[in-house]
Amino acid sequence: MPSTMTTRVLTGITTSGTPHLGNYAGAIRPSIEASRRPDVDAFYFLADYHALIKCDDPLRVARSRLEIAATWLAAGLDPQRVTFYRQSDIPEIPELCWMLTCVTPKGLMNRAHAYKASVDQNVARQAEPDDGITMGLFSYPVLMAADILMFNAHKVPVGRDQIQHLEMTRDIAQRFNHLYGQGTDFFVLPDVQIDDEVATLPGLDGRKMSKSYDNTIPLFEGGAKGLKSAIMRIVTDSRAPGEPKDAESSHLFTLYRAFATSDESLAFRKELEDGLGWGDAKQRLYERIERDLAPMRDLYADLMAHPSRIEDILQEGARKARAQSAPLIARLREAVGFRAVAGVQAQPSGSVAKSGKKPRFVSFRDDQGQFRFRLLAGNGDELLLSSAFAEPKQAGVLMKALPGMDLSVALVSDGAGGYQVRDGDAVVATVVCSDPDEVRQTLAELAG
Ligand code: TRP
DSSP: OOOOOOEEEEEEEOSSSSBBBBHIIIIIIIHHHHHTTEEEEEEEEEEEHHHHHOOOOOHHHHHHHHHHHHHHHTTTTTTTEEEEEEEEGGTHHHHHHHHHHSSSSSHHOOOHHHHHHHHHHHHHHHHOOTTOOOOHHHTHHHHHHHHHHHHHHHHHHOEEEEEEHHHHHHHHHHHHHHHOOSSOSSSSSOOOOOOOSSSSBBBBBBSOHHHHHTTOOOOSSTHHHHHHHHHHTTOOOOOOSOOOOSTTOHHHHHHTTOOOOOHHHHHHHHHHTTTHHHHHHHHHHHHHHHHHHHHHHHHHHHHHHHHHHHHHHHHHHHHHHHHHHHHHHHHHHHHTOOOOHHHHHSOSOOHHHHHSOEEEEEEOOOOTSSSSEEEEOTOOOEEEEEOOOSSSSHHHHHHHGGGEEEEEHHEEEESSSSEEEEETTTEEEEEEEEHHHHHHHHHHHHHO
């Protein structure tokens, strides 16, 4: 259990490739360092459901799950400290994903950058806008929201391209809290964490190291030889040995600095300025990186040779994670109405006659200081949530008027999960309700 002093930090690693040096310096190493801080309760997981969006090659997905798990463990992740698990071992995640999908406006997903970029590419090459776009790609921000909200993470360290997904996660969490929370919030609203200190490594050609640019330096693949031969292919300028080199503009130096202490970097810079040849500089870079990687590579090889050890660690991680996700999903199932049938009979919703208690309006102030009200059934179930009003009086007027209105015509779906309350053609309010017929019936009872 995290104490009140700890911050839960959660992040996912999509299992669709083999980690390279850029992944190590940019994500693996800083995440493992963060997990060692006493005030951090880290949840790191293999996002294998996400991998299916990008990759339909089962062998590659299987291999990547194994390689990524082995890499993080070899790099020093302590599974005793960190809750380290595979997304697909947590059945509560897809279940939550569906609950969230049902409160997520489609219009919100239409605005997702990743989806819009795919549409733009299609339009640019005069194809159908949605050509090749699956529902997985379209709704993947909802899956990501489920990953995060399932464990009530406070902080989510991600790259800049993921900021919008965190905003969407907060939006979805708020909707769910409002719809089903009845005063208690199920979900913490997570904050994005962008670390500007973290190294973004240049690749062989000087652009950002990335599989899509085919300019990566392998982490463990190909051993020390593979590392060396990649480093020897780093592009440099044409200055000859003996000529002074400009360290600042050299990718080689940027790579060196990502692994060296500041004293080591200073000495290397001096050597470059004094005319060290590029061939020798590459040898120095190789030796410095190899010093860090060699012991990890041995651990990696050992783990890859014993996959059942990895499996055991991940199973234990899933057990720890599910100790949190299972009780939360039980509460959520209850909240959305997935209750034991016997319980429903004992406490039917809606009708005065059956429940004994009267339905009622409850007004309250929301997080933004605005005024809203709920209509509760006799058993306390929320039937309707009003939109926010700046003045309490506006909410009061609507609350009074509702029971007398002919809602068979005045309560109209807006097509996006909400309902409009209309007076003739004028929209006097928008409300959220899951069962408009029950609302109509309950208000009729109140009026009568
Ligand atoms: N979408 C993230 C990425 O591409 C990976 C990811 C999946 C993730 N679920 C997550 C990251 C939850 C943080 C939290 O990088």
